[in-house]
Amino acid sequence: MEKLGCTQVRIPGDVIYEFGIRSESDPQLEEKFFTPYANLFQRRIPFFLTMGNHDHLGRVGPWVQVSEKNPLVIFPGLYYSELWNNQVCFFNFDSQMFVTFFPDPDAEKQKRWLAIR
Numbered sequence: 001m002e003k004l005g006c007t008q009v010r011i012p013g014d015v016i017y018e019f020g021i022r023s024e025s026d027p028q029l030e031e032k033f034f035t036p037y038a039n040l041f042q043r044r045i046p047f048f049l050t051m052g053n054h055d056h057l058g059r060v061g062p063w064v065q066v067s068e069k070n071p072l073v074i075f076p077g078l079y080y081s082e083l084w085n086n087q088v089c090f091f092n093f094d095s096q097m098f099v100t101f102f103p104d105p106d107a108e109k110q111k112r113w114l115a116i117r
Contacts, residue, residue, distance in 0.1 A: 002039055009045060013052020013095060020058020024065040041072055049075040050092045079110050
């Protein structure tokens with residue numbers, strides 16, 4: 001990613017494989033997220049996150065706290081939209097609502113949010 005000159009990174013789920021994180025101080029954050037991408041963080045490259053089914057095996061709430069402490073980690077909630085460069089709309093949504101073995105209780109709320117965008 002560094003060699004390609006990426007200006008942002010988007011992780012569409014399963015940020016911390018295999019069981020997600022348990023808290024904002026979970027040791028996996030350093031081991032599996034901040035350390036492997038250290039060069040990109042040093043270059044001030046933002047990371048836009050979306051949660052996946054493996055992230056839900058842990059807790060997704062701590063990611064909001066991580067993003068509040070680190071402005072390069074963009075995760076305001078389970079689903080969000082953004083306009084990038086006044087040209088491209090990104091819809092970041094939680095695909096957990098499509099997984100039948102671990103149903104998402106907020107699926108209907110997210111569907112309504114997406115429908116009005």
